[in-house]
Amino acid sequence: MKPSTDTLSGEYFFTDNLFLYINRVTESYQLGLHSHDFIEFAFVVEGKGFHYMEDEVQAAYKGQLYFIPVGVSHVFRPSSSDPLKEPLVVYNCVFTPQLLDGLSPVILDPPLSSHLNQLREQRIPFYCINDLNSSIENIFLALHREYSLPQSGSNTYLLTLLLQLLVTIYRLRNDEVQLPLNKPAQFLQILHYIHQHYADDITLALLSLTFDWSERHLQRLFHKHTGQTFHHFLQNTRIQKSCELLIQHPQFSIQLIAEQVGYQDTKTFSSVFKRIVGKTPGRYRGRWGVTPSSI
CATH class of the missing domain: 1.10.10.60 (Homeodomain-like)
Structure with a gap:
């Protein structure tokens, strides 16, 4: 599968000046290999399939979180052409790097602040981690519910959930592996x-x-x-x-x-x-x- 020059624009997804979009999708063969001008976290919540990223392909299965930076071509594919037989269901959380500017003032931990700066400045490459304790899945469930069923204060609440997601991912990639088992x-x-x-x-x-x-x-x-x-x-x-x-x-x-x-x-x-x-x-x-x- 060759890299595509097709680029998805955030203008299609973002509304009300929130610059954040959440969806849950059963993957198919309709969307081609693509890149985008926003940051994406994709979480596999059901099933299995494949994730194509640039010139690489990885097996995708429940509990995996993928970080896709701006400009990186990728696409998910189910294991079967019949989504009812072997579905691959993915949550997507996409946002602009500039959205992180509004979160920076509440970050009190220097290592985490440095991490968010690298994320905003697009200096973190593609990676994939496993959700070992369901903490990521629980946040995606809350994000999708709040985005799909907005209530008063939903935009603010969504930003707090995004911050919680970023901290949780940071912990899974760093702290929890290194902490002593007290x-x-x-x-x-x-x-x-x-x-x-x-x-x-x-x-x-x-x-x-x-x-x-x-x-x-x-x-x-x-x-x-x-x-x-x-x-x-x-x-x-x-x-x-x-x-x-x-x-x-x-x-x-x-x-x-x-x-x-x-x-x-x-x-x-x-x-x-x-x-x-x-x-x-x-x-x-x-x-x-x-x-x-x-x-």
């Missing part, structure tokens, strides 16, 4: 484990065995660092994920969503959901104007 970092690993395996049969006994801490000590750490018991923390994590699924997948039944977040009994799921959210799953979904094919 006790707070060990407990953070437990939280990351829950966010990755919330749909599994996770118990305090399992965490105790996996991370070699007593159940009693773990329960104390949950109270100290989350303000919740382990059981309540797991419930809230599952319900948070179910809220995202209810909006993003209107074709999914309540029963299917319950199973995907770790509940085999729909009545139990609905009861926990109503206690935490204040509405039944069906009413929550209806609040966003989503009409599912089966509830």
Whole structure:
């Protein structure tokens, strides 16, 4: 695949002087190899396929984040020509380098400030990292929800989410690899484990065995660092994920969503959901104007 001279312009994407655009797209063969005059972060949220970048090609799969600088030609391709059979779904967060000027005054850490300067001045080359703890995916979910369903103060909130994304990526590329594994970092690993395996049969006994801490000590750490018991923390994590699924997948039944977040009994799921959210799953979904094919 030869590099293309086609360049996508930010003028097509940016509105209301925000200079930030978020979308979620199922990749196909319609878009050709292209470059653009803006910065792009692309996150693979579902499926697998290939990413072509200049003269290189890489396997693309869920959990990968790609940084595509200004002027670099690239394109995603699914594994199959049938998107229903083997979809490749990607979140895109694109913005102008000048947008970072507005974020600079709130950056208090010199290394991070230097990193953002390099990003703004287009001195950082293409790279790809893996989202090992779902932290990037969670931010993209929030970015897309806020961009698609704007509320009062949405532009400001989107910029705070972008800043959170930049800091999180910086940590994954630098700090978290180098930090010593102290006790707070060990407990953070437990939280990351829950966010990755919330749909599994996770118990305090399992965490105790996996991370070699007593159940009693773990329960104390949950109270100290989350303000919740382990059981309540797991419930809230599952319900948070179910809220995202209810909006993003209107074709999914309540029963299917319950199973995907770790509940085999729909009545139990609905009861926990109503206690935490204040509405039944069906009413929550209806609040966003989503009409599912089966509830």
